[in-house]
Amino acid sequence: MLADALRARPAGLDAALALVDGLDDVLVDGLARIGEAGAAALSALATAAGGTPLAGPAADAIGKIIAGTVTDEHVAVLAGVRTALLGAAHDALLSGVDAATGRDREGWSAPAAPPQAGRLLAGARSWLRELAIAGWRGVDHELAAAGSQAIQALWADPSSRRLAVLLDGFAAELRASAPGATLERVPVRRWADLWTRGVLLAQDGFATVPTEPVHGRLLILGADLHEHPTVFQVQVHGLLETPDGWTGLVRAAVAAPKVDTISGPSAWRMLASFPVLRTVLAQRRAVELSGMLLTPAGDLLWDESHAAAGEPADPFTTARVSLGRVTAPAAAALDRHPAAIAEPVLLEGYTAGDASFDLGGVSLAVDLDRLPAAGPLTPALVAASTACLGLLRWDAGRWAVQPLAVQAVVRKKPVTAHTADWALGPTDAKEAKAEAAAGAAVDILRERAGRLLRK
Amino acid sequence: MTVEGVTYERRSAAPVIAPVRPRKLAKVPFVELTEGRLAGVVSSGSDPARVYVSSINAGDHGLSCRTNNNRPCGGFGGSHPCNHLRALADAAVTQYGIDRVARYLKADVAPGADDLWAGIRPSSAEPRAADVFAGFLRHLTYLELPPSTEAMPELQWFPAAGLVR
Known part of the structure; x- marks a missing residue:
């Protein structure tokens, strides 16, 4: 039963996450300021990688980082070890759900396709290394913006779009949060996640997938x-x-x-x-x-x-x-991460609360942060729902469902709403009027772009 | 900030940037909080081909207003905000909310107050119109880039903005 899978805690999950947290905490103050606790956390990471293909590189890179030498290669190994741990966590969590839903998951048998050559990745790698050295607390306005040029170059190259999109979103968060020294709360795991993925995607050898x-x-x-x-x-x-x-x-x-x-x-x-x-x-x-x-x-x-x-x-x-x-389908090896789990599920026969569904014995959180303004789903509709099509997700130690569609009863009438109902424009008159006003923004900016960019 | 005991620090999808609120763009097509300043581009009221580049520094509240051709703004008197600077501040407050703007500029605005200027002690600043204008042009180039269809698993970390509740 799904309820059992949602309650279960895979063996080894907490230990893996504790190792990840140790590295993530080091990245808060930066690789230039590794204290005693930080050195212990990094050493534990090297130990955990023992017996894996990363054992040698991890021991070497982590030893050098603790001693104060941080190169692009060392940073890449650190990102690799973290990815391996979270990949294992991903597999353990997903296999529990697969067993409960009776879902057959394919193995990954595709050969790695050759990486794309000639991409301009060095600028991105060096910015990511500087970030790791400074730590999130050490990011000032200048460092937050220092990746801009490298990121613009990535946007201009269609084969680097994936990295451009990731780093642009990451950089926007760093700029909005700078200076990190006075930031009230640091999104420790999130920024380590984004940084890690950025480091991997910025490697010349990152394989493409066959089709x-x-x-x-x-x-x-x-x-x-x-x-x-x-x-x-x-x-x-x-x-x-x-x-x-x-x-x-x-x-x-x-x-x-x-x-x-x-x-x-x-x-x-x-x-x-x-x-x-x-x-x-x-x-x-x-x-x-x-x-x-x-x-x-x-x-x-x-x-x-x-x-x-x-x-x-x-x-x-x-x-x-x-x-x-x-x-x-299987997930590509380097894309495996608990936060990347998004398994389609149909839930029925539950009791809807404000932010959770009681599935009979287990309460499943509803991720209300993932109800987009671009669609008609609202917390009220979800709370009034009797059936929900959603994505099962795992974040911060628990399962949650992100609704993609609900069947609900509103004022004694059945209502169905899907996130993409407004793909051709809002179907609700009031929302359509607001969209027409806001949508003019696109036209205004295009007009300005036409006037100023082509001079 | 915890969600049922789950800490913000250990959440992969922890929200960092509050969604911007919709606003009209004709008068102030561009606003940004970056590199230690609030900066933006304000359309000229008289000449459709001209724009003004206005900025307010965080901390020292140094003000600047120039045209995109780097000529001085006629209405700007050193440390006295012109209409362009006022329009910029209004647009920023609409887009980001007064709390975020005041916090970024280190403006002393009482909680619940609605006048950003009350918390600003204006001084005059070195104009950086060229940087800001370059930023605006870069901003506009996003609208010219083609869409893509490759899988981007990283976007699982970026759920679409919810309603500003």
Whole structure:
């Protein structure tokens, strides 16, 4: 039962997280100021890596860091050890859920594709090293902004988009929080997570994933919306049914660069070049795929020339009929992290509270921080819900569900709401009016850009 | 800040930047809190091709207002805020909320007060119009970049902004 998996605490999880916390705490004051406790925490990390392929490099790099030498290579090893620990935590947590939901997870058998050559990553690596040396408490306005040039260069190169998006979001948080010395609370694990991923993505040898074309019908379960000041992404979770009878969980994501003043429902305007995706989301339709590329991690590389809007398909029906017997994809090795777990689940027969669902014996938290302004889901709708399609997530020591859609009863009438209902614009008159006013911002900025950029 | 005993420090998805509030952009198309100053771009009331670059330093509250061609603003008298600086401050307060702006500028604004200028002791500052204007142009280039379709697992750390509640 899911309830048992949610209550269980995998063996070794707390020990792994304690090692991670030890490193994360060192990054608060920086590698230039490792105290006695910090040195002990780093040594424990080296010990934990003993017996793994990272044993040698970890012992060497951590020894040198404690002695005061911090190179890009040492930093990369530190990030590697932390990633390995959190990857193991990810696997332990996910296998519990897989066992409870009866989900078959594929193994990762794809060969590593060669890395992309010729990318300009050295600037990003050196900024990340400087950050680690200074520590979050040592980040001043100058250091927070010091990565700007490297990040702009990454944006200009489409093959570095993933790193550009990550570092731009990270840098915005550091700039908003500088100077770190007077910051009230430091998001210790979060910044260590973002820093670690940045260090790995900035390695020249970071492998790309292979792809293969697929055909079939994509039945959408829901859409998860992501955003930071300069990006807006919609990530669709769905079931792919191929002609040979295979049914598996897949995702598809499209992301557009934006600016901070474009947010809420008008952010959908930035995805104007994806009319098929926006239409199938807003109208709750299936998608017919013809030769769209799929990675072994279950990510479709969305391409509208390989997609056509299909028949109407209610995501709740899809979930009730098919979600119980699906194959789930493996995660790419370096992407494994507890916070990256987002497992589609259908919950019914619970008792909804203000911020939790009582599943009969276990109370599952509802992540109300993940109800986006760009969609119609509200805490009140969730509290009035009788069925919920959501993503099971794990963060800060507990499971929570992020609703992607709910069926609720409001004033004795059944109501259904999905996060992507407003993909073609708000369906609610008041919200549509507000969106029209806010959406003008996009036009104003485009006009200004046209006038000032091309002079 | 804890969520049912879960500490902020150990949360991967801990919120750091409060979502900005929607505002009209025609008069002040760009505002930023960065590198120790509140800076922005204010449209000229008379000439659509001209903009003013205004900034307020954090700490010493040094003010500056120049055109994008780095000519002095006619209404700015050294340490007396011109209409552009007032428009900039109003836009920043709308976008970020007065608490965040006052904290960033180290302006002494009483909790619940709504006048940012009451907490500012203006002085005159070296103009940095070129930097700020370059920042605005960089800001605009985001709107020219193509969208992408590759998987970006890192965005799990960045849930879309909720309503400002």
